[in-house]
Amino acid sequence: AQSVSQHNHHVILSEAASLELGCNYSYGGTVNLFWYVQYPGQHLQLLLKYFSGDPLVKGIKGFEAEFIKSKFSFNLRKPSVQWSDTAEYFCAVTAEYSSASKIIFGSGTRLSIRP
Amino acid sequence: GAGVSQTPSNKVTEKGKYVELRCDPISGHTALYWYRQSLGQGPEFLIYFQGTGAADDSGLPNDRFFAVRPEGSVSTLKIQRTERGDSAVYLCASSSDRTHNEQFFGPGTRLTVL
Numbered sequence: 001a002q003s004v005s006q007h008n009h010h011v012i013l014s015e016a017a018s019l020e021l022g023c024n025y026s027y028g029g030t031v032n033l034f035w036y037v038q039y040p041g042q043h044l045q046l047l048l049k050y051f052s053g054d055p056l057v058k059g060i061k062g063f064e065a066e067f068i069k070s071k072f073s074f075n076l077r078k079p080s081v082q083w084s085d086t087a088e089y090f091c092a093v094t095a096e097y098s099s100a101s102k103i104i105f106g107s108g109t110r111l112s113i114r115p
Numbered sequence: 116g117a118g119v120s121q122t123p124s125n126k127v128t129e130k131g132k133y134v135e136l137r138c139d140p141i142s143g144h145t146a147l148y149w150y151r152q153s154l155g156q157g158p159e160f161l162i163y164f165q166g167t168g169a170a171d172d173s174g175l176p177n178d179r180f181f182a183v184r185p186e187g188s189v190s191t192l193k194i195q196r197t198e199r200g201d202s203a204v205y206l207c208a209s210s211s212d213r214t215h216n217e218q219f220f221g222p223g224t225r226l227t228v229l
Contacts, residue, residue: 004157036220042222043206043220043221043222043223044158044206044208044220045220046217046218046219049217090157090158092157101163101171102148102160102163102171102173102174103148103150103158103160103218104160105150105157105158105159106157107155107156107157108155108156108157
């Protein structure tokens with residue numbers, strides 16, 4: 001069965017610090033990978049996605065993630081965080097590209113930024 | 116509308132009661148998904164529709180849960196004989212082939228079973 005593991009439940013950083021959130025997935029086939037963000041009081045939004053091609057993908061608000069197939073990882077990074085990045089971050093995977101498919105989410109990482 | 120909408124935003128009910136949760140997907144989106152998010156957890160897949168038919172209902176926890184999408188647009192998630200463990204935020208999402216099946220999420224319905 002597919003699964004997604006997020007290693008950090010709660011991360012606390014100061015503004016301008018660099019961020020890396022870990023994500024590993026378990027699935028033997030071709031995958032599509034996502035990071036979703038949920039800001040306080042708002043609904044889930046897509047931050048970035050990987051379907052194929054360049055394993056380094058760039059998303060909104062300066063976030064990027066790198067797909068490392070050999071490590072089954074898709075870590076999220078940002079070189080300098082802002083207070084407005086305070087949110088819950090979810091790594092997710094789907095097993096198919098060509099048809100609609102359910103998303104398997106990780107348990108989430110809560111990011112708190114100290115101003 | 117511009118995004119996925121869900122009603123009601125909050126629902127409080129008593130154990131044993133029946134509830135219906137509604138989802139209006141983005142116009143033209145053929146696929147519609149239901150997820151459940153418990154406190155401190157990521158969303159958990161329940162069911163998805165391609166058009167009017169349920170393409171995958173493997174995530175429904177038991178036969179108290181049922182969902183319909185009779186005209187291929189609006190969907191209703193129905194929960195019979197609610198239990199306290201059903202308390203969660205129920206999320207709906209929709210997607211389209213034109214956007215490579217990226218799922219757009221609604222704000223959710225927070226269900227509390229007393």
